[in-house]
Amino acid sequence: MSETGHAELDWLIDVKDVAYGFAERSIFSDLTLRVRRGSITAIMGPSGTGKTTLLRLVMGQIQPQRGRIHVFGEDLAALNRSQLFGLRQRIGMLFQSGALLTGLSVFENVAFPVREHARLPEPVLRELVLMKLQAVGLRGAADLMPAELSGGMARRVALARAIVMDPEVLIYDEPLVGLDPISKGVIVRLIQSLNRSLHITSIVVSHDVQEMSHIANYSYLLVDGKVAAEGIPTDLNASDSKIVQQFMSGAPDGPVAFNYPAPDYYEQLLERH
Amino acid sequence: MASGAMRASPIRAGLIKLGDVTLFLLRVLGQCVPALGRPKMIIEQIYNAGGRSLIIIMLCGLFLGMVLGLQGYDLLSRFGSESALGVAAALGMIKELGPVLTALLFAGRAGTALASEIGLMGATDQLTAMEMMAVDPVRHVVAPRFLGGVIAMPLLTAIFDCIGIYGAQLVGVAMMRIPAGTFWSQTESAVGLSDINEGVIKSLVFGVACSLLAVYEGYHAEPTAEGVGLATTRTVVSSAVLILMLDYILTAAFL
Numbered sequence: 001m002s003e004t005g006h007a008e009l010d011w012l013i014d015v016k017d018v019a020y021g022f023a024e025r026s027i028f029s030d031l032t033l034r035v036r037r038g039s040i041t042a043i044m045g046p047s048g049t050g051k052t053t054l055l056r057l058v059m060g061q062i063q064p065q066r067g068r069i070h071v072f073g074e075d076l077a078a079l080n081r082s083q084l085f086g087l088r089q090r091i092g093m094l095f096q097s098g099a100l101l102t103g104l105s106v107f108e109n110v111a112f113p114v115r116e117h118a119r120l121p122e123p124v125l126r127e128l129v130l131m132k133l134q135a136v137g138l139r140g141a142a143d144l145m146p147a148e149l150s151g152g153m154a155r156r157v158a159l160a161r162a163i164v165m166d167p168e169v170l171i172y173d174e175p176l177v178g179l180d181p182i183s184k185g186v187i188v189r190l191i192q193s194l195n196r197s198l199h200i201t202s203i204v205v206s207h208d209v210q211e212m213s214h215i216a217n218y219s220y221l222l223v224d225g226k227v228a229a230e231g232i233p234t235d236l237n238a239s240d241s242k243i244v245q246q247f248m249s250g251a252p253d254g255p256v257a258f259n260y261p262a263p264d265y266y267e268q269l270l271e272r273h
Numbered sequence: 274m275a276s277g278a279m280r281a282s283p284i285r286a287g288l289i290k291l292g293d294v295t296l297f298l299l300r301v302l303g304q305c306v307p308a309l310g311r312p313k314m315i316i317e318q319i320y321n322a323g324g325r326s327l328i329i330i331m332l333c334g335l336f337l338g339m340v341l342g343l344q345g346y347d348l349l350s351r352f353g354s355e356s357a358l359g360v361a362a363a364l365g366m367i368k369e370l371g372p373v374l375t376a377l378l379f380a381g382r383a384g385t386a387l388a389s390e391i392g393l394m395g396a397t398d399q400l401t402a403m404e405m406m407a408v409d410p411v412r413h414v415v416a417p418r419f420l421g422g423v424i425a426m427p428l429l430t431a432i433f434d435c436i437g438i439y440g441a442q443l444v445g446v447a448m449m450r451i452p453a454g455t456f457w458s459q460t461e462s463a464v465g466l467s468d469i470n471e472g473v474i475k476s477l478v479f480g481v482a483c484s485l486l487a488v489y490e491g492y493h494a495e496p497t498a499e500g501v502g503l504a505t506t507r508t509v510v511s512s513a514v515l516i517l518m519l520d521y522i523l524t525a526a527f528l
Contacts, residue, residue, distance in 0.1 A: 059405055085407035099402035102394075113406045116413075161406075 011070075012037050012169055012201050013058060018067035020050075020057060021225075027053050028225040031067070035169075040195050040202040042212040045222035046247065051205045052096075054222070055173055058203075059093065060084045072168070089117060092162030092200075096174040098154035100146040100161070106133070107142040110161045117165065132160040136190060152183025159190060163198070170194065172204045176211055184208075188215060209248055213237070221247060223255075297489050300411055301419050308416035318421025322383040322484075323429055329382055330375060334433040337374060338440020341365060345441065346449050355451055359460035362441030367464065367472045368527075371434040373520050376479035379426060380512035384487035387418050388508040391491030392501035400492075415492055419484045426480025427473055434472065471527045478519055483512050 013035040020028045027050040035041045045051055056062050057069060060076045069076045071087060079087065100109050110129045114120060120128070133139045136156040146154060155175065162170060172191065176184050192215050195202050206212055212219060213233035221229040221236060221244055229236055229244040237248055246254035262268070308315065345361045391414060394400050400410040438460070445451045487508045494504035 061401070061404060085409075088405060088407040091405075093402070093405045095398050095402055097398050099398035101399055101402075102397070113408070116406070116408045165406075 010037055011035065012072060013203070014068075014070040015054075015058070016068045016070075018057065018064040018069060020053065020062070020064045026225060028064075030226055031222075033220050033227055033230070035201060035203055036218070037201055038195075038199055039217040040191065040204060040215055042216035042219040043203060043205045043222060044207055044209065044212060044219060044247070045228075046207065049222045050225060051222060052173055055093070055171055055203075055205060058171070059088060059091065089113075089165055090168050092165065092167035092170045094155065094158050094162045094170065094172045094175055096177060098146075098151075098158040100149075100154055100158055102146050104146075105142070106138065106144050106146070106149070106157050109146065109157060110164050113161065113165050128164065129160075132164045133157075135163070135194075136160045137186070150183075152179050152186065155179070155183075155187060156190070159187075159194075163194060163200070166198070167200065169201045169203065172202065172206070174206055175204065176206055176208045184211065191215060209250070223247075294485065294489055297492070298485055301416055301485070301488065304409065304412040304416040305420055307412055308420060311417070314417040315420050315424070318417045319425050319428075320421075322379070322387065322418070322422045323425030325386075326379060326382045326425070326429060327432070329378055330429050330433050331436050333374065333378055334371075334436035335440045337370060338362065338366065338437035338442075339444050341370070341437065342441035342444025342449075346445060346451075355445075355449065356455045356459060358441065358445040358449075358451055359438075359456035360463040362445070363438050363460045363464050364468060366434050366437040366441070367468050368475075369520075369524070371430050371437060372472050372475035372479055373516060375430040375433045375476065376426065376483055376516045377513060379422075379429060379479075380483045380487070380509055380516070383422060383425070384483050384508045384512055385505045387422065387484070387487035388491035388494070389501055389505045391415065391418070391488060392494035392496075392504045395492065395494060396496040396498075396501060411492075415488045419488050422484030422487065423477070423480040426483065427476040430472065430476035471523075475520065475523050478523060479516050482515050482519060486512050486515065 011034045015031055015033050018028050018031040019026070020031075031054070033043075043051055043054065053062070057064055058071060060069075060071075060079065063077065072090065074083075074087060076084070076087075100106075101112065104112065107129055110132055111125055114125055114128065130139055130142065133142055136159050138153060138156055138160065141149065141153065141157070146157070149157065159175075175187050175191065179187065188211050191202055191204060194200050204212065204216065213236075216233060219230065219233055219236055220227050223243055229239050229241055231239075236244060239245065239248075243255040245251075252258050341362045342358065345358045345365075346355055349355050349357055349361065391400075394410075394414065400414065403410045403413060442453075442456060446453045446456050490504040490508045490511075494500045
């Protein structure tokens with residue numbers, strides 16, 4: 001294989017010059033980012049910058065209006081539905097809400113992708129599911145229903161389900177939102193240990209700057225549909241860009257304004273109805 | 274584009290929706306064959322749509338039959354032909370009232386349940402999660418529910434018919450003293466296989482229509498509390514209208 005071919009394979013996900021938006025609103029105008037094999041890449045940004053939309057683009061659920069997205073070296077635009085489904089089997093995704101199937105028990109939720117894609121004998125399947133549940137510390141909860149789980153537990157079950165097919169890439173959509181500090185710590189540790197022990201490439205979409213700077217190898221900061229800053233966590237902290245500083249320090253006002261655009265306050269108060 | 278067209282003209286929007294529903298039906302039918310490979314899921318859905326509607330179907334069937342008995346007796350006695358009560362009740366039940374009322378009750382009980390269940394699965398990301406796990410939600414969620422509804426409807430209709438005729442018999446024979454032998458023998462000789470066929474075909478068509486509308490509305494519901502509520506309402510309203518329209522067309526075709 002040529003040098004360039006090898007280098008391309010090193011980047012598992014490659015988003016280039018992507019534009020996406022609805023008729024009235026543009027979400028991405030010129031987005032370029034890459035994810036290196038085996039890394040933990042954090043994608044951060046204020047709420048509403050389209051982080052979740054980016055994940056949907058990468059999973060091929062929606063198509064960009066311009067630009068190219070390569071996943072595992074394959075151009076998403078060139079794949080048909082069954083090829084896309086084949087690609088998705090190599091990617092695990094953890095939803096913010098967990099998105100567990102409410103009609104199935106914890107065990108069946110984790111077993112679900114395996115039952116759909118592989119014909120495993122029942123004892124082997126059982127062993128596999130229990131192993132994944134053990135990895136997230138919830139083997140004892142196998143018989144519970146999703147409604148009986150706490151938010152943190154539901155997310156861990158969803159994580160077990162995301163890794164049950166042994167994916168090469170794991171995508172976490174806001175994995176830390178709404179969790180207590182203990183559950184947060186558990187999830188952060190799991191992200192790290194899965195990355196190390198299973199060599200899973202991880203993409204973590206989050207706005208938890210503190211936690212991300214501990215675990216991420218590389219971070220992207222998205223603002224207004226573009227990459228405002230990128231680099232290793234210390235790079236971002238040292239950045240002299242105002243917007244990066246505002247985000248990293250959590251200042252309420254700055255380039256990302258506190259006030260939503262509005263007509264002049266004084267004039268509006270004086271307006272007669 | 275669709276929303277723009279909707280603002281432009283309601284007729285065009287209606288046509289677009291009709292096309293949309295038809296395309297969805299084709300997609301669901303395409304996934305029904307693989308879904309048939311998992312009979313357990315379909316049986317579960319037959320229970321959900323059919324088994325759980327049994328009580329309401331049986332109760333309504335009984336009372337409707339009794340009303341038919343009273344009204345039929347009153348009408349027929351004016352011509353001195355009370356003995357034909359069994360025939361009138363049985364034919365009315367099997368050809369018309371059974372399929373139509375079962376379908377209306379089904380839309381209200383099972384159709385709404387289907388639409389809100391699928392709508393909520395969408396609102397809680399469960400359908401997207403399936404797509405991300407490379408599982409087609411139409412195959413896994415929609416097709417079994419559709420098939421369950423289509424299979425349950427004729428069964429429910431048959432039960433509704435039987436109980437309705439029994440209800441008419443209760444009024445005619447037990448209350449109005451029509452001889453039981455006259456009631457049943459006239460019924461037996463007047464009801465032919467073609468009448469039964471008409472009822473079965475109607476109930477099958479209504480089964481497809483009701484189940485399709487329910488899964489379509491649920492699958493396309495806005496992923497919000499309001500959206501799921503609207504989808505549920507639309508299911509009942511459009512099912513009711515469609516059932517009566519189709520009933521007219523089918524009745525005209527069978528005459």
